[in-house]
Amino acid sequence: MDEAKEQGKDLVQLARLALAGRPQDIQTYVTRISRKYQKLSPELGEQLKELMKLAPTRQSPLRSEGVATIPVDRDSRLQLLRHEPGARLEHEPIWTATVAEQLGQIVSEHLRSDELLAKGLAPTRTAIFTGPPGVGKTLAARWLAAQLDRPLLTLDLSAVMSSFLGRTGTNVRHVLDYAKGVTCVLLLDELDAIAKRRDDAQEVGELKRLVTVLLQEVDDWPEGGLLVSASNHPELLDPAVWRRFEMQIEFELPEKDAVQQAIQLFVDDAAALNGSWSAALAEVLCGQSFSDIERELKSLRRQAVLSKCPLADLFPRLIRQHIDGQPKTARKDIALRLAEAGLSQRSVHELTGISRDTLRKLNQADEHPLEQN
Ligand SMILES: Nc1ncnc2c1ncn2[C@@H]1O[C@H](COP(=O)(O)OP(=O)(O)OP(=O)(O)O)[C@@H](O)[C@H]1O
Ligand SMILES: [Mg+2]
Structure with missing residues (x-):
């Protein structure tokens, strides 16, 4: 007691x-x-x-001067770094096997660094994540921080760059010096922001200096630390930049089975997805990023709550939104895939406007392609 x-x-x-x-x-x-x-x-x-x-240790800025010492921009006094002490994820991410393996390796290397050190090796210090928007690059940095039980410090380069460029180099140096003193995962987000800003000759000089600062830091990042960088336009980056990173991880738009997993994750209602809905929704949502899929499904869930109707009643509307306005050939293709996903011919007709007769013919042609020739 x-x-x-x-x-x-x-x-x-x-x-x-x-x-x-x-x-x-x-x-x-x-x-x-x-x-x-x-x-x-x-x-x-x-x-x-x-x-x-x-x-944080005695030497680190967090301990000696308190959280308020997170570097700030000299004029605006805005914090240059976002500090997430206990990085938490709302849900388990969906990774491809390759990404899961690479991220898992980083985690194991850091958690078992003593085994590596005993053999004269050090865990991966730097990694770069590339891929289109909304596929989990920032999420992966947060996931790593959560797995390693470290705070996540984020420097959003697009935000830093938008302020007066002349100070960017100094600001970035401050941030990196600070981050080196803290046991953390440092994320340099939107790295391509540097490459996008090539407006005038004077800026080119500034940018070169900035890139030099960054390259040096990536090369010299301390052992035991973890600096990750994310970019959705790696082609804009000088190859010298991304070759400096010890590990490169490519994130891609989800394949159909990952889209289905995302649907289950974001709908979070197994009963609503009963039957063929999960496969049918995957047919129209395939090709989109995880974050777009999340946005659409969450919006649908909100609509279902407010209109007090079962979520499954709104699935046809979502499918139709993706089909409306498409040319007939595309609609035929989707009709066939929806039928394959398990929707009845009647539902497919209602959703796509493709007649049941046409659908039967398409089905036969699909099953026996050679007989048609
Ligand atoms: N692989 C994934 N698994 C589960 N959810 C994901 C995944 N990728 C993205 N999401 C969802 O989408 C949101 C946005 O993803 P995130 O911020 O990681 O995208 P990003 O790749 O960094 O995009 P950007 O290039 O625009 O910064 C996440 O918070 C998460 O909810
Ligand atoms: Mg991001």
Whole structure:
């Protein structure tokens, strides 16, 4: 009983310090109570001790000067870095086998770095993620931070670049110096923003200097650290830039089975997806990014709630939105695929306007292509 009382008291005190934004005091407090709980409740004490090991060290800016020292732009005073202390994911990401393997390798290398160090090797320090928008590049950085139980620090280069360019180099250097002192995952997001900004001759000089700063940092990133960078226009980047990264991971638009997984994830209602809906929706959503699929399905869920109708009643509308306005050949193709996905010929006709007769013929032609010639 006493123990519960103690814990309650500590919880309130921690909440008070957290709400007052006093990270250093929280650290001191946690160190103190972790010693107390070693005796009172050894398991809890051990957990707190482990947490403190991951907390910023004495040398790091977080510890010595508090969170307020996150670098800021000199004039605007806006923070240059986004700091996510406990990176959390709303849902498990969907990775292709290759991406899962590469990301998994980074995690294992860092979690088991002592085994590598014993053989004179160091875990991967730098990686670059490329791919179209909305396929999980930023998400992957957050996922890595969560797996490694490190804070995620994000420098959005497109935001930094939009301020007065002359200061960008200094700002970036500040940010990188800061990030080096903290055990974290540093994400340089939208790396291609540098390449996009080539407006005038003076800027070209500035940009060259900026690229030089970045390349040096990527080369010299400290052992044990993890710097990841994301870009959806790798072709805009000087090959010298992305070759510097130790690992390159390509993210792609989801294939059909990943689209189906995404549908299940974002609809989050197995009953609604009963029957052939999951496969049928995948036929029209295939070709889109995960974030577009998420947006469409969440919007549909909101509509279902507000109109108090079962979600499945709205699936035909979503499918029709993707079909309307398409030329007849495309509609025929979708009709065939929807039928293959398991929708009845009647539903397919209602959704696509393709007659059941045509559908039967298309089906036969698809099943026996040679007989048609
Ligand atoms: N592989 C994935 N698995 C599950 N959800 C995903 C995946 N990729 C993207 N999403 C969803 O889409 C959202 C946006 O993805 P994210 O920000 O990672 O895209 P991005 O590749 O960084 O795009 P951009 O190039 O525009 O920055 C995520 O928060 C997540 O909800
Ligand atoms: Mg992103």
